[in-house]
Amino acid sequence: MGAALAAGLLVRKPAARIVAVDPDPGRARALLPRGAAVDVRDRLPEAVRPALVVLAVKPQALPVALPPLAASAAGRGLVASIVAGARVEALRRHLPEARIVRTMPNTPALVGAGVTALWAEASVTAEDRQRCDALFGAVGTTHWLPAEAMIDAVTAVSGSGPAYVFAVVEAMARAGAALGLPAPLADVLARATVAGASAMLAVPGADPAQLKAAVRSPAGTTDAALRVFEEGETLQDLLSRAMEAAHRRSIELGETVA
Structure with a gap:
């Protein structure tokens, strides 16, 4: 750094x-x-x-x-x-x-x-x-x-946050390969998708909820995927637990640094 x-x-x-x-x-x-x-x-x-x-x-x-x-x-x-x-x-x-x-x-x-x-x-x-x-x-x-x-x-959100995004790209690429895509192609598609979505978020006034809704058609493919994120232990639950762990660890580090 x-x-x-x-x-x-x-x-x-x-x-x-x-x-x-x-x-x-x-x-x-x-x-x-x-x-x-x-x-x-x-x-x-x-x-x-x-x-x-x-x-x-x-x-x-x-x-x-x-x-x-x-x-x-x-x-x-x-x-x-x-x-x-x-x-x-x-x-x-x-x-x-x-x-x-x-x-x-x-x-x-x-x-x-x-x-x-x-x-x-x-x-x-x-x-x-x-x-x-x-x-x-x-x-x-x-x-x-x-x-x-x-x-x-902040450590839990933006400090550690890039690793969360990299983990999503890894998971998307592996899942794409499991669905039958050549692994290199699945990796390229996952990277480009996250980069493109990030560019859309960088537009002034962009709202993540609205952008998500624009991709999600009722009863469509995206809707089917997002329902998985919204049922059982949701994506929000998982991210909250992960970020709470990062937050807790940051506090612990502060208690050990003399």
Whole structure:
């Protein structure tokens, strides 16, 4: 995700100076687009005073990543965390002088179609918010939240959400093959169908319920399929249970990150 943000920002602002810090510089460079103007280091340069630090590590890596950041000038400025479950309270213990923004982007940022929810603590300024909008807006859209607790719900909807869509495409392709289509063709049809439906949803004012109704003719094929989703354990029930599990896990992660 850090590489996606760097690539997106360079498209919008080619002259931007980006320093990436990773204990494995070779791995970091491999994640970046070929030729990307990013200065990759294995440690944080002491003299660097960035306008914005993006904390993009796994939760379990925080005990290693935070002390060097806290000891540097960078740790006393604006820090945007994309670490799942890491609440501001936990980050504040290590970064007492930082202005912290929590964010939850998602993987479509890799193709410039991401959506990022953000929450800012009181010390974050209007200029800080603009900087965050400029960065995360380079890879999609941004939405500011009124409460930090909403990050857990966002995680369940848009953070984990792309995987739900990918799972639907997998299931459609397998079901199509089971009905007699060549597996490669079933896969192409499933992918194109979801991509096309997504494009229709992107039209301003598009209503999912109305779009669904437009495809569904009474007693037709779509009606027969949707009735399966609406009977017994419905599609709504299944999605609700899945998203509740993601929401619960996000809260659990927040309780374990110190």
